[in-house]
Amino acid sequence: MKRKAIFLDRDGVINVRLPGGAYVTRWEEFAFCEGASEAMKLLQRSGYLLLVVTNQRGIGRGLMTEDDLADIHRRMKEELGRRGVTLDAVLHCPHDHDAKCRCRKPLPGMIEEGVSRFAVDRDSSLIIGDSLSDIEAGRAAGIGGILVVPPGERAPEGLRTAPSLLDAALAVTGEVR
Numbered sequence: 001m002k003r004k005a006i007f008l009d010r011d012g013v014i015n016v017r018l019p020g021g022a023y024v025t026r027w028e029e030f031a032f033c034e035g036a037s038e039a040m041k042l043l044q045r046s047g048y049l050l051l052v053v054t055n056q057r058g059i060g061r062g063l064m065t066e067d068d069l070a071d072i073h074r075r076m077k078e079e080l081g082r083r084g085v086t087l088d089a090v091l092h093c094p095h096d097h098d099a100k101c102r103c104r105k106p107l108p109g110m111i112e113e114g115v116s117r118f119a120v121d122r123d124s125s126l127i128i129g130d131s132l133s134d135i136e137a138g139r140a141a142g143i144g145g146i147l148v149v150p151p152g153e154r155a156p157e158g159l160r161t162a163p164s165l166l167d168a169a170l171a172v173t174g175e176v177r
């Protein structure tokens with residue numbers, strides 16, 4: 001049986017974006033977005049796999065190491081575990097633009113990996129991200145998307161949007177806050 005999944009962008013969706021587009025390079029810089037863990041709990045309870053797909057070009061640029069990122073993700077999973085959320089996978093692209101990899105969003109490599117590893121049903125799955133490249137990666141993999149557009153920022157036309165991950169999760173699961 002194929003499973004439905006939510007592919008989750010990380011920065012700006014699960015954790016707060018740092019000013020000036022700076023990279024989160026250590027746990028001390030990681031802060032959960034308001035309602036993010038509640039959102040993931042709702043989605044998980046509704047039967048979705050939770051698959052994080054995150055571009056982490058800071059590694060390719062030498063601003064952090066694979067170990068630094070692994071430490072952040074270990075602590076993120078631990079904290080989510082305390083809040084009742086189990087992530088099924090955290091996939092990352094460590095490459096800079098010039099590496100010409102297949103995984104950096106808007107290319108669909110990470111989504112494709114999740115789809116094949118977990119036998120994901122594309123039609124009932126979505127990606128939730130705060131960049132157009134997230135939505136484009138979903139489209140390239142044949143899955144729909146919800147663009148997170150924080151209040152005060154302008155939403156592009158013709159795309160499904162939500163002001164936060166929690167709002168997106170409420171819309172997906174049909175639960176009322």
Ligand SMILES: [Mg+2]
Pocket residue numbers: 009010011012013129130131
């Ligand atoms: Mg993002």
Ligand SMILES: [Zn+2]
Pocket residue numbers: 093094095101102103104
């Ligand atoms: Zn890559």
